[in-house]
Amino acid sequence: MYSQLSNDISPFTVMQLVQRAGEFEAEGKRVLHFEVGEPDFQTAAPIVAAGHTALDAGQTKYTSAQGIGELRQCIADFYADQGISVPVERIMVTSGASGGLVLLSSLLLDAGDELLITDPGYPCNEVFAKLVGGVPIKVPVSAANRFQPTLADIQSAWGAKTKGVLLASPANPTGTMLDAGELVAIQDFVTARGGFFILDEIYQNLTRDHVTYTSGLSLCSDIFVLNSFSKFFGMTGWRLGWVVVPEPAVEPLTKLAQNLFISPSTPAQYAAIAAFADDAMAIHSQRKKTFEARAKILSDGLIALGFNVPVMPDGAFYLYVDISHTNMDSADFCWRLIEEYQVAVTPGYDFGDSNAGDYVRFAYTTSDESIVLGLERIGQALEDWGLKV
Numbered sequence: 001m002y003s004q005l006s007n008d009i010s011p012f013t014v015m016q017l018v019q020r021a022g023e024f025e026a027e028g029k030r031v032l033h034f035e036v037g038e039p040d041f042q043t044a045a046p047i048v049a050a051g052h053t054a055l056d057a058g059q060t061k062y063t064s065a066q067g068i069g070e071l072r073q074c075i076a077d078f079y080a081d082q083g084i085s086v087p088v089e090r091i092m093v094t095s096g097a098s099g100g101l102v103l104l105s106s107l108l109l110d111a112g113d114e115l116l117i118t119d120p121g122y123p124c125n126e127v128f129a130k131l132v133g134g135v136p137i138k139v140p141v142s143a144a145n146r147f148q149p150t151l152a153d154i155q156s157a158w159g160a161k162t163k164g165v166l167l168a169s170p171a172n173p174t175g176t177m178l179d180a181g182e183l184v185a186i187q188d189f190v191t192a193r194g195g196f197f198i199l200d201e202i203y204q205n206l207t208r209d210h211v212t213y214t215s216g217l218s219l220c221s222d223i224f225v226l227n228s229f230s231k232f233f234g235m236t237g238w239r240l241g242w243v244v245v246p247e248p249a250v251e252p253l254t255k256l257a258q259n260l261f262i263s264p265s266t267p268a269q270y271a272a273i274a275a276f277a278d279d280a281m282a283i284h285s286q287r288k289k290t291f292e293a294r295a296k297i298l299s300d301g302l303i304a305l306g307f308n309v310p311v312m313p314d315g316a317f318y319l320y321v322d323i324s325h326t327n328m329d330s331a332d333f334c335w336r337l338i339e340e341y342q343v344a345v346t347p348g349y350d351f352g353d354s355n356a357g358d359y360v361r362f363a364y365t366t367s368d369e370s371i372v373l374g375l376e377r378i379g380q381a382l383e384d385w386g387l388k389v
């Protein structure tokens with residue numbers, strides 16, 4: 001009775017780990033959380049206040065499908081501040097990056113069309129392709145190329161049915177960015193084949209100082225860009241994001257948005273205007289620095305325990321850690337850590353198949369104190385398991 005797609009989707013281990021963590025917490029045990037990719041901070045107070053004001057002012061009706069003009073202008077100004085000129089018309093506000101992914105898959109894929117995605121990568125990407133009958137093709141990426149594809153990888157995966165590529169920069173679960181030169185070369189290759197290039201920039205602004213570009217839009221104007229208020233702006237539960245699309249895509253995408261979503265959340269859109277004001281931006285920038293400091297505590301601690309962090313992230317709030325020296329499978333490692341030491345970490349299997357048994361993802365969306373305690377417990381686990389180096 002239920003669709004093939006709903007049957008095919010496998011539940012994430014991370015959700016089972018979250019449930020198990022909740023059971024331990026109900027027993028009064030402290031769990032150290034490194035599993036969920038969501039900032040631990042509350043939405044910044046100026047945004048919450050703007051949300052209250054919008055509700056009090058009766059902003060509870062539908063908006064236009066593209067989103068309210070004031071917010072789209074704020075997004076255009078956000079790019080202008082990075083030296084990137086994006087006309088407001090090319091910006092569409094969406095129900096999170098997830099809503100953007102539904103829209104772009106619907107816009108760009110027909111049944112049987114192939115979409116190249118990375119392995120490891122954001123696990124839902126393949127579902128968005130399948131939703132419209134598309135065929136996700138996983139391109140394995142490894143530490144050797146900072147878990148990002150090269151032009152050669154894309155060229156060799158590209159087949160007669162391939163329509164486009166969906167990459168993320170910085171990426172989940174690795175936090176690495178696509179090299180600027182490869183990005184341009186991939187876009188040139190894709191364009192020459194009449195295909196499309198979607199760049200997921202949901203972790204934009206959560207980047208380190210060494211990065212060489214902020215948005216791929218500074219390098220190529222014709223890519224499709226996904227972004228979100230979830231991560232840097234700390235608004236996961238408000239369900240708001242945006243896409244930037246080439247001008248010819250505006251009209252068909254608007255029709256799809258009207259039909260599939262009517263409009264993004266109205267109070268969330270009014271609240272999000274406040275996310276760009278100086279006071280909220282100062283809070284977001286401070287939180288970004290906090291993530292960076294945590295990354296150092298966590299990576300130093302894990303390396304001291306004998307783990308290999310083959311690639312340091314360029315951004316986001318993840319470390320993709322090689323556990324192969326333990327000779328344990330990552331699923332086994334994560335289940336034993338939660339069951340025996342109440343430390344929650346996500347196995348590589350949640351992000352694909354490529355070397356998944358050798359990797360786990362740590363999200364440093366938790367306090368310094370929790371990170372230190374988590375490291376202590378992991379150190380204890382290694383000692384108890386006879387794996388201390």
Ligand SMILES: Cc1ncc(COP(=O)(O)O)c(C=O)c1O
Pocket residue numbers: 037095096097098099122168171172200202227228229230236240241
């Ligand atoms: C790479 C990537 N893209 C998209 C999303 C979806 O985010 P949202 O719908 O909250 O904007 C996530 C969420 O974790 C993600 O990691």
